[in-house]
Amino acid sequence: MRAGLALLTLAYVLSQFFRAFLAVLGEALGRDLGAGPGDLAFASGVWFAVFAGMQPAVGWALDRLGPSRTAAVLLTLGGGGGAAVFALAANPWHVTLAMGLIGMGCSPVLMAAYYIIARQFEPVRFATLAAVMLGVGSLGNLVAAWPMAWATETFGWREAMWGLAFLSAAVGIGIRVVVRDPDAVEGDARGSILDLLRMPVLWPILALMFVAYGPTAAIRGLWIGPYMADVHGLGTSQIGQATLIMGCAMIAGTFLIGPLDRLLGTQKWVCFGANLACGLLCLALAMSVGVSVGLSVTLCALIGLSGASYPVVIAHARAFVPPHLAGRGVTLLNLFGIGGAGIMQFGTAPLYRAVQQGAGVEAGYAALFGFFGLSALLGTLVYLWSRDAAR
Secondary structure (H helix, E strand, O other): HHHHHHHHHHHHHHHHHHHHHHHHHHHHHHHHHHHOOHHHHHHHHHHHHHHOOOOHHHHHHHHOOOHHHHHHHHHHHHHHHHHHHOOOOOOHHHHHHHHHHHHHHHHHHHHHHHHHHHHHHHHHHHHHHHHHHHHOOHHHHHHHHOOOOOEEEOOOOOHHHHHHHHHHHHHHHHHHHOHHHHHHOOOOOOHHHHHHHHOOOHHHHHHHHHHHHHHHHHHHHEHHHHHHHHHOOOHHHHHHHHHHHHHHHHHHHHHHHHHHHHHOOOOOOHHHHHHHHHHHHHHHHHHHHOOOOOOOOHHHHHHHHOOHHHHHHHHHHHHHHHHHHHHHHHHHHHHHHHHHHHHHHHHHHHHHHHHHHHHHHHHHHHHHHHHHHHHHHHHHHHHHHOOOOOO
């Protein structure tokens, strides 16, 4: 199990990379393919939409086929194939197609690991182990920052994508060889995602999950690059450094917030406090657009730090999910988390364009960050009606 989880963690490094690397390729893709910020926002949104749309099928496959086959097939074909399509791209829509394939390939890797953790370890350890998995896997966020910018400037983005295609396929094949499926659940219990959606105890948690990941995913994965270029005039290398700082903060937040439920004896109030802080920090960023590079980078880093409650939110919901629906349970939460992030990706491009055309670039970014902040605060307010998990 340890070797299998280690390989799934490597696969999750790739997943984190693929959801964030477009932020540093904007200039290169604009020059070579004519892709603007709106095109990249749409392509990034497609990644999240396909990833989210795959979750019901992934949940069924985890419960029925096991994590080994599920993750291996999708990552090899989707991740490796999608990266190859990206390397061959000649138009912006090719990038969108590639991101959709990559989203399909990445869709099972974290949930396969969480399924194994949920089935093989005590529930009280879920949040901590899930946070460690998420934190280590988030190294992909760092590789997608300055190192990707350096590789693009040194070798070219097409060559970098070919390397990622081969790496994704190799990891997928390795998962099939190394990952061992947990023993089958005893008994004849059956169920579906609909059974989980009929549980009112999950509704406020799902509401928070819908908005909890969106601000950090959208800012780190897409908008921090154009914002730093358009408002502060930074180049590719400097943008890579800014995204690297935010990526480090996101990893630190995962390791900081993940174990707090065991230390404080509550999952609800850990999630509430972290997401409240994230929403307020997004509003602070909206009100300080253009003030200084240092302040913008600092606020983005703090948003990444406070927006890392994802594993604790899943652990909160996992406490109410029966064992025979473990796969569907974690993928349902992931569906809401990634789906919410994808909707934010789709919605922010038209919002930015509408405000920017009427009031200017800085007003457009202020509207973006304000939208993220208000969304996070609304979800946090609904979450107040949730029930804390028994210790």
